[in-house]
Amino acid sequence: YAMFLSLIFLIVLVAAVVGFVFRHEIKTNFESNLNLALRDYNVTANQHSEAVDTIQRTLHCCGVQNYSDWEKTEYFTQSGIPRSCCKSQDDCSEEDLKDLSKAKLKVFVDGCFFLVTSTMESKMSVVAGISFGIACFQLIGIILSCCLSQYITNNQYEMV
Numbered sequence: 001y002a003m004f005l006s007l008i009f010l011i012v013l014v015a016a017v018v019g020f021v022f023r024h025e026i027k028t029n030f031e032s033n034l035n036l037a038l039r040d041y042n043v044t045a046n047q048h049s050e051a052v053d054t055i056q057r058t059l060h061c062c063g064v065q066n067y068s069d070w071e072k073t074e075y076f077t078q079s080g081i082p083r084s085c086c087k088s089q090d091d092c093s094e095e096d097l098k099d100l101s102k103a104k105l106k107v108f109v110d111g112c113f114f115l116v117t118s119t120m121e122s123k124m125s126v127v128a129g130i131s132f133g134i135a136c137f138q139l140i141g142i143i144l145s146c147c148l149s150q151y152i153t154n155n156q157y158e159m160v
Contacts (some may be wrong), residue, residue: 002145011140016131030114034064041075041082053084059119060087061112068100069111081107 007030019026056062064086070081080097083089085107096102102106 002142002149003136005068005142005145006053009142012135012138026117027117030116034113034116037070037073038064039072041073042079053082055112055116056082057086057110059115060108060114061085061109061110061115063111064113065111067103067111068109102138119134 033051037052040046040048041052042049043099062081067081070076070085075082076098080099081096081103083092083097085103086092086097087106087108092106096106
C-alpha cells in the first residue's frame with residue numbers, strides 16, 4: 001500500500017513540475033489553438049465553434065487579442081462578428097456586426113486569450129493548495145502504512 005501511494009505521489013509531483021516548467025508552452029499552444037478555432041469558426045458547426053462561443057459569452061470577451069481578430073476570418077466576410085461577442089443580444093444587428101467601427105460599440109472589445117490565462121492563473125493558488133493538501137494526506141498514509149508494516153513484521157500486531 002505504501003508503494004502504491006508513493007507511486008501516485010511521484011506521478012502527481014512529476015505532473016506538477018512539468019506543468020510549472022512548461023507553462024509558457026501551454027499558453028502558446030492555447031493561443032495558437034484559439035487562433036485556429038477562430039479561423040475555422042462555423043466552417044463546420046463543430047465543438048470548437050461552440051467552445052469559442054461559450055468562452056466569449058462567459059468571459060465577456062471577443063477574439064483572441066481583441067474583437068478585430070474576427071476581421072481576418074472567413075466567417076467575418078459572410079456574417080460579421082459572431083453574436084456571442086455582443087454585449088446585449090437585443091441591440092446587436094447583423095449589419096452592425098459586419099462593420100468594425102459600429103461593432104466596437106456593441107461587442108466586447110477585450111480579447112479572450114488574456115482573460116482565459118489570467119483567470120487560470122488566479123485559480124492556480126486554489127489548485128496548488130488543494131494539491132498540497134492531498135499530497136500531505138498521501139504522505140501521512142505512506143508513513144502510517146510503513147509503521148503498520150513495521151509492527152506486523154515485529155509481531156507487535158495482535159490478531160483479533
